[in-house]
Amino acid sequence: MLIINGKLHTMCGDVVNNGYLWIKDGKIADVGDMSRLEEKNGKISGEGREQVLDVRGAFVMPGIIEAHCHIGIVEEKRGIIGDDCNECTEPVTPGLRAIDAVNPMDPAFHDAIKAGITGVMTGPGSSNPVGGQFVFMKTQGRCIDKMAVLEPAAMKTAFGENPKTAYGDQNVCPSTRMGTAFLIRQELERARKYTLEQEDSQEQERDLKMEAWGPVIRKEIPMKTHVHRADDIMTAIRIAKEFDVELTLDHCTEGHLIAEEIAESGFPAIVGPDLTARSKIEVQNLSFKTAGVLHRAGVLTAITTDHPVSLINYLPLCAGLAVKEGLPMEEGLKAITINAARICRVDGRLGSLEEGKDADIAIFNGNPMETFTRTLYTIIDGEIVYDGEETGRDEDVI
Template identity: 70%
Template sequence: MLIINGKIFTMTGKPVDCGYIRTEGKVITEVGTMSSLDKRQKGEEVLDVDGAWVLPGLIEAHAHIGISEEKWGAIGDDCNELTNPVTPALRAIDAVNAMDPAFHDAIKAGITSVMTGPGSSNVVGGQFVFMKTQGRCVDNMAILNPAAMKAALGENPKTTYGEQGNCPATRMGEAALLRRTLLEAVQYQKDKERGRLDREDFEKEPWMPVLQRVIPMKVHAHRADDILTAIRIAKEFNIDITIDHGTEAHLIVDEVKASGFPVIVGTDLTSRSKLEVQNMNFKTNKILAEAGVLIAVTTDHPVALIQYLPLCAGLAVKEGLPMEEGLKAITINPAKICRVEQRVGSLEAGKDADIAIFTGNPMEVFTKTLYTIIDGEIIYNGMKDEENSEFVPGGSRKDAQKTAAGENE
């Protein structure tokens, strides 16, 4: 495919006012100015976008898409295993339903990949997966699995288990439980390295990539004291974390900056439904970014719907975050935070051909998605009336055509 005459935001430098992108198969092969385009290749599909904004596919860094399904209520909600506060062996990939209609909404909004996983009712919730939004088989959609280990501090675990008369009933209990779990994992790692194990432990093996700093621990923390506890424990055990939500991170910006850990901010597009989110404000993004903290914006779908991700970034820009930083917060920044920047998040030769094309700035409410391209294939065509589109949840346009012709099941 050859995309021409676009305003291209590579996310690696200044925008190209009139440029082109060439793809081959599933990857980008060239990005440049129209004046540097030599010639069109034989058989190449040409997409003239006539001045439209061309961005890397947008990325949601923290969601529960496919796990908390929109249409099915409790039957489709596999987000929290409420039988044990420590469940590291749970794998999001075993719960994601690729047929969740929220994937269609994401694609229509130009979102091409997501980090999805367990909720925050447990102190340790299980393993996240980073995946594309297009497909029917989650195994084929996954880019990184496991991608992170979920942990949670604050109101959610203490109310879930404290109301049952179980631990944790306090923030002290949460921290103690997380420390004990990590300490046991460290001892298991030492025993394994010294050949003292008769067999692998199903509950402790998932901690190995965390202790080796291959993947981060993804910590749900809203309040300032919970954020500081997360940082404290991470330093004690020499592990990497991401601070997810970080509602009061702007109140302790110096400490967050000094930690070196990134913050996935939000969602601020919701009500102040809990005490720990009373200081929720889109200005958090600006304050952290100005301090040099690496940030991404999240909807925490389904807390706010995933298709509003670019609007959340826009509201952060409205509150002072520079426009370029707003675009980075939904493209290259989440790619870096989720450790997949070698595949997605920017428009560069060799990266996945995940491209979103808009009528203008995607952070503005009236902007429409013209095309969403995943792995070099046009998955959503906004130029067609949605009622007549060939989109099938979890499938491609080719799949839809075959289904209509009765060639598929």
């Protein structure tokens, strides 16, 4: 496929006002200005190009990425039958794998594709101090084993109200924030010892719970930590530093109150959901300004809907509302593309329009962070998976 006459927002520092993208074998083979296309046309034609897509000045960007959600695990329209988000039978469940629970038939995947969202980080909820492993996956497909990009992608941990609410009346630890922190510390210490022993011995009996921590202890994947309140954020940072593991600060609702401390930690933030009610005490300081404050402090920042808390198709609008409250325009786009890819550790394949990366592309008739913008095309692995032009609506590009 050859996409021509697009305004390319590459997310790697360049905006090509009239550019082209050449896609070959599901990858981006070349990116450039239309003025260069003629000199390269012979080579491209010689490669057996089958389709030319003239987007007539449309807004072309990398496929949008949702860095924290529960799509496919909390299914729409299915109620409790489709809710596999929290295993509330015990508070520490590191061996759970999101890949075993995601239903690719969840209709929310189509909503995501229609919004230009091509990649999602999905996994367990926050009832347990340790919830299990996340998976990063594409939004198009019927078989999650083929849709997965990175698995495991992170280990879910949670601080604050949710573990207290889930276990506080069951006479089971944790009933306090201290209890939650203790359980996570205890688990990390056990995991550290198990991983070291496993490396030293080939005869160690397999422990699926401890084995799941190996990628975290080796810093191959982060702890993906549910934190809203400022004190919970600092507890998560304190524990991560104590055990020398990587961390992402998910939700980070009061991050704007301690932005300098978060920046000093070096850990990234995934901010949101902000397009929702202040339904808990720990989200009373919820604000769309948080992402902008963290960015200005030097924190690598992405934005989330936490679907289904906010619907996943509103992710571009959530980024737009953060821009309205002070996040720079380009950073709003980065928060749902390359920043999200970096935080999820898939930036080698996704998040920007660069040669060699997966041909996951979203094309709009305007800036996707604006309310009236509609999706023209969503492309995953070089294939058009959503064609907004088929709707028959006004084709004028704005």
